[in-house]
Amino acid sequence: MSETNTMFASPRPEFEHKVTAPVGLGDVAKPLSFAEKLGANPAFRRGVILVVLALTWELYARWLASPLTFPTFLETLQALLDGIASGIIPQRLAVTLETLVVGYAIGLTIAALFTTAAVTTRIGTDLLSTFTAMFNPLPAIALLPLALLWFGLGRPSLIFVIVHSVLWAVALNMHSGFLSVSETLRMAGRTFGLRGMSFVFKILVPAAFPAILAGLKIGWAFAWRTLIAAELVFGVSSGQGGLGWFIFENRNTLDTASVFAGLLTVMAVGLVVEGVIFRSLEAHTIRRWGMQSA
Amino acid sequence: MNHAQSANKAAAARLETALMSVDGVTLQYKTPNHLVTATYRVSLDIHKTDRLVLLGPSGCGKSTLLKAIAGFLTPVEGTITVKGKPVTGPGPDRMMVFQEFDQLLPWKTVNANVMFPMLVNGVPHEEARARASDAITMVNLAKFADAYPHMLSGGMKQRVAIARAMAMKPDVLLMDEPYAALDALTRRKMQDELLQLWQDVRFTLVFVTHSIEEAIVVGSRIVVLSPHPGQVRAELNSGFAQNDRGGPAFQQLTTRISHMLFDDEATSQATEPAR
Numbered sequence: 081m082s083e084t085n086t087m088f089a090s091p092r093p094e095f096e097h098k099v100t101a102p103v104g105l106g107d108v109a110k111p112l113s114f115a116e117k118l119g120a121n122p123a124f125r126r127g128v129i130l131v132v133l134a135l136t137w138e139l140y141a142r143w144l145a146s147p148l149t150f151p152t153f154l155e156t157l158q159a160l161l162d163g164i165a166s167g168i169i170p171q172r173l174a175v176t177l178e179t180l181v182v183g184y185a186i187g188l189t190i191a192a193l194f195t196t197a198a199v200t201t202r203i204g205t206d207l208l209s210t211f212t213a214m215f216n217p218l219p220a221i222a223l224l225p226l227a228l229l230w231f232g233l234g235r236p237s238l239i240f241v242i243v244h245s246v247l248w249a250v251a252l253n254m255h256s257g258f259l260s261v262s263e264t265l266r267m268a269g270r271t272f273g274l275r276g277m278s279f280v281f282k283i284l285v286p287a288a289f290p291a292i293l294a295g296l297k298i299g300w301a302f303a304w305r306t307l308i309a310a311e312l313v314f315g316v317s318s319g320q321g322g323l324g325w326f327i328f329e330n331r332n333t334l335d336t337a338s339v340f341a342g343l344l345t346v347m348a349v350g351l352v353v354e355g356v357i358f359r360s361l362e363a364h365t366i367r368r369w370g371m372q373s374a
Numbered sequence: 375m376n377h378a379q380s381a382n383k384a385a386a387a388r389l390e391t392a393l394m395s396v397d398g399v400t401l402q403y404k405t406p407n408h409l410v411t412a413t414y415r416v417s418l419d420i421h422k423t424d425r426l427v428l429l430g431p432s433g434c435g436k437s438t439l440l441k442a443i444a445g446f447l448t449p450v451e452g453t454i455t456v457k458g459k460p461v462t463g464p465g466p467d468r469m470m471v472f473q474e475f476d477q478l479l480p481w482k483t484v485n486a487n488v489m490f491p492m493l494v495n496g497v498p499h500e501e502a503r504a505r506a507s508d509a510i511t512m513v514n515l516a517k518f519a520d521a522y523p524h525m526l527s528g529g530m531k532q533r534v535a536i537a538r539a540m541a542m543k544p545d546v547l548l549m550d551e552p553y554a555a556l557d558a559l560t561r562r563k564m565q566d567e568l569l570q571l572w573q574d575v576r577f578t579l580v581f582v583t584h585s586i587e588e589a590i591v592v593g594s595r596i597v598v599l600s601p602h603p604g605q606v607r608a609e610l611n612s613g614f615a616q617n618d619r620g621g622p623a624f625q626q627l628t629t630r631i632s633h634m635l636f637d638d639e640a641t642s643q644a645t646e647p648a649r
């Protein structure tokens with residue numbers, strides 16, 4: 081038909097451009113206003129939510145006017161400050177954290193041994209998968225009565241329960257992390273002459289670190305919740321009560337504001353460990369290595 | 375008796391000159407449903423300072439053969455020996471540059487990646503640092519020495535892997551299509567650098583490629599493998615200077631090899647349905 085879309089149409093013009101050096105291209109930006117900067121800051125936005133929450137709490141509690149069942153925010157804050165000033169809350173927290181660290185460390189060690197056995201021998205693999213299948217669904221707290229029977233009223237029972245709560249979650253994650261390390265990376269490690277333990281620690285562990293870290297986080301979460309619950313159930317022995325016991329004790333004396341203060345402390349520790357410790361661990365390891373997107 | 379004696383003598387003579395020898399090697403993969411034969415009775419000798427190229431079409435078992443030389447696979451038939459001793463496993467005397475991109479340790483910087491195998495093998499820290507920085511400069515990545523692998527492009531990662539292997543100064547350097555991911559210009563530069571380096575250091579190289587041109591440029595000796603399962607189709611001498619590329623003799627060798635590869639391809643395709 082028309083000549084314009086045949087091969088003989090006048091050809092489109094050709095271009096050749098001089099490429100300029102990209103100087104100053106990065107400067108095309110304007111500073112944000114103060115309000116925009118604040119709005120972009122997640123800490124600020126979350127802080128606003130907390131303030132609103134505290135305000136609602138205060139108003140509702142005042143309206144309810146029943147300090148025995150629901151103390152006001154300010155009363156709770158006062159109880160918290162008193163508890164800290166008198167040294168009771170820090171002391172109870174220290175007891176809890178000490179138990180936790182011991183239990184967590186033992187759990188991790190056993191998990192590491194178990195996983196090493198599982199990646200090096202077939203019987204180890206079978207044992208690990210059978211045991212995790214059996215024990216992982218069992219809430220650790222359900223073992224507390226048994227632990228009390230075996231170890232008596234005291235720290236060893238708590239540690240037993242924590243170890244149980246940490247061990248299986250961490251072992252499962254570590255193992256699947258090791259299995260997912262790429263064949264090329266393994267071969268590279270072996271051409272360097274790495275064998276046995278040094279292969280595990282210099283290649284497998286860092287390569288599986290995202291999964292290991294996920295395991296550590298899950299293990300921590302289980303351990304922390306389990307421990308507070310266990311302390312609530314059987315409380316104290318020889319003056320060695322932890323945070324759970326602090327909460328229980330104050331409920332018995334109907335000091336509800338202190339019960340709330342204890343709960344706030346439990347939350348605060350959880351937030352610090354998850355939001356600060358694990359977060360910075362992630363930022364310095366897997367995110368920096370590009371093994372996890374930010 | 376007589377026959378055995380002369381065979382022994384021949385083997386002994388070969389040991390004297392060959393750094394590494396692959397003798398009647400058949401390699402197989404066992405999958406749940408199949409037994410895949412990757413190479414069939416491959417024999418070749420690698421002499422000191424050889425630049426031996428394994429050339430063949432995709433899937434003919436080049437990577438498999440290289441992995442067997444590195445010690446990752448055990449032949450079902452035949453033997454592989456280095457300096458007269460059978461290969462029993464991988465080791466730092468045979469550094470390998472893999473075809474895959476994920477061979478760098480993501481948790482180490484470029485510099486640390488290059489230093490790592492040296493440190494593992496007891497090279498003093500200062501010396502390792504110096505050798506690493508030389509090797510990184512050689513592959514033109516000095517600016518990225520402190521970057522992590524995830525910040526590099528695929529080709530840059532391969533160059534780091536090459537630097538890492540080179541810095542180790544292994545007896546034999548095994549490279550599996552190291553330049554396949556590079557653009558033509560960089561590839562050519564890397565080939566030149568490899569040859570230059572060989573001029574300086576005279577290492578022994580086993581190099582896998584499926585590019586005929588690359589085989590001729592890089593290799594001093596070319597082993598042409600037949601399509602799957604790989605068998606030795608020919609062993610040829612090459613030895614062109616960089617600027618011979620495209621000359622008449624170069625063209626002639628290219629044509630000769632491509633006839634070998636493509637005629638075989640045609641005949642195997644023609645005979646396959648008949649079986």
Ligand SMILES: Nc1ncnc2c1ncn2[C@@H]1O[C@H](COP(=O)(O)OP(=O)(O)OP(=O)(O)O)[C@@H](O)[C@H]1O
Binds near residue numbers: 602
């Ligand atoms: N892990 C494996 N399991 C089973 N079969 C395999 C495995 N790896 C390779 N093969 C088979 O062995 C044969 C040779 O594979 P190989 O990777 O050595 O080829 P190649 O010559 O390196 O090819 P390319 O040039 O594409 O890299 C192929 O037929 C492939 O299907």
Ligand SMILES: [Mg+2]
Binds near residue numbers: 436437438473550
């Ligand atoms: Mg290959």
